[in-house]
Amino acid sequence: MDADDVSKASFTIAYDGASIKDGSMDVRDLAPALLAVGQLFDAANRALNGSDAPSISVNVQATKEGSFEIDLTVVQTFLDGMKTFLTGDFVTAAINLKELVFGGGVAVGGLIFLIKRLRGHKPSRIEKISDDTVRITIDGQTIDVPLKLLRLYQDVAVRKAYEELVVIPLQKDGIDEFKVLEARQEIASVKKGDSTYFIAPEPPSTVVVEDVRRSAFSIVSLAFKEDNKWRLHDGNNQISATIEDADFMHRVDSNVIRFAKGDVLVCEVKIRQVQTGQGLKTDYTVVRVLEHRPAPRQIDLFVEEQAAPVPEPEQTQDPPLSA
Structure with a gap:
C-alpha cells in the first residue's frame, strides 16, 4: 500500500x-x-x-x-x-x-x-x-x-x-x-x-406499534400500590401490565373479587411498542377487564343417568284344551 x-x-x-x-x-x-x-x-x-x-x-x-x-x-x-x-x-x-x-x-x-x-x-x-x-x-x-x-x-x-x-x-x-x-x-x-x-442525551422515542386487542391472561402476582404493575402470563410469556380499569380495581380493593391460582382474566389490552436508544420497548395496559374466569374446582366427568327398567308385558295363560 x-x-x-x-x-x-x-x-x-x-x-x-x-x-x-x-x-x-x-x-x-x-x-x-x-x-x-x-x-x-x-x-x-x-x-x-x-x-x-x-x-x-x-x-x-x-x-x-x-x-x-x-x-x-x-x-x-x-x-x-x-x-x-x-x-x-x-x-x-x-x-x-x-x-x-x-x-x-x-x-x-x-x-x-x-x-x-x-x-x-x-x-x-x-x-x-x-x-x-x-x-x-x-x-x-x-x-x-x-x-x-x-x-x-x-x-x-x-x-x-x-x-x-x-x-x-x-x-x-x-x-x-x-x-x-x-x-x-x-x-x-x-x-x-x-x-x-x-453525558449523552437520550434520543427521542418513537412509537412503532400501538394496538388494542382481546387477550386472556393468568395471574402471576398482584400489585395494589399506585403505579405498580400486575404480572400476567398469556400462556407463552410473562408480562407486566398497568391496570387502567378503575371499576375492576375498586371491586378488587373491596374484596368483591377474589383470586385463586389458575384464575384467568379476559381483557381488552393495549400494546404499545416504542423504539428507544436502548432498543425496542413494549408496554402493556389493561384497558378493561371483560371477564374473570375462576379456575375449575372439580373434574368435569360425563355421568350417564341409569335408564328406568322397562316393565315386562303380562303373560296370559291360554285356557286348557277340552277333551
Missing part, C-alpha cells in the same frame, strides 16, 4: 489530578477510556462518511509522566479508487476528522468546544449559511460551526463514546481534568465541573 493511501493524525490525551500525578492510572479506568477513543473515531467516521467509509484505527504510541498522558495516532486507510476521499464529499482524511472530534484547525474547538458551549441546552435556532457552515443561536448569541461538526454533535454513537472517554473517568476521585494536546500544546480540555455536559 502506498503512503498516499494512508492518512495519519497524532494527538495526546491526558488525565490530570492528585491521584495520577505519579503517571499511573488504574487499568479499570484506563481500558474503557482507550476503547472509547477508538469507538469515538469509528462513530465519527461512520456519521460523516457513511457505512462505506475508509477503515480507521487508533494506535497507542507511548505514555508520559506528570499527569497520565497517552500519545495516539489515528490512521485512515483508503482503498484503491478512493483517493478522491481527500477532496470529495468525505471528511478530509484523518487530520480533519481529529480536528472535528477534538479541535484545532478549521473546527476551532471541535466537538469539545460545541458541547461545552451549548451546555446541554437545545439551540433556539439553527440556520444554514453556506453549503458547509451552520449558524447556531443559543442564549441570544450566535456561533458559526462546520455542518459536519453539528452532525457529530447529533450522532448518538459519537456522544456515547465521548461519555465513556470524558464523563466516567472524571467521576473518579482524584481525576479532575481531561485534556487533548497536539505537539505538546493543549487544544481542548474538560474539567470535572463541566463533565456533566458530556
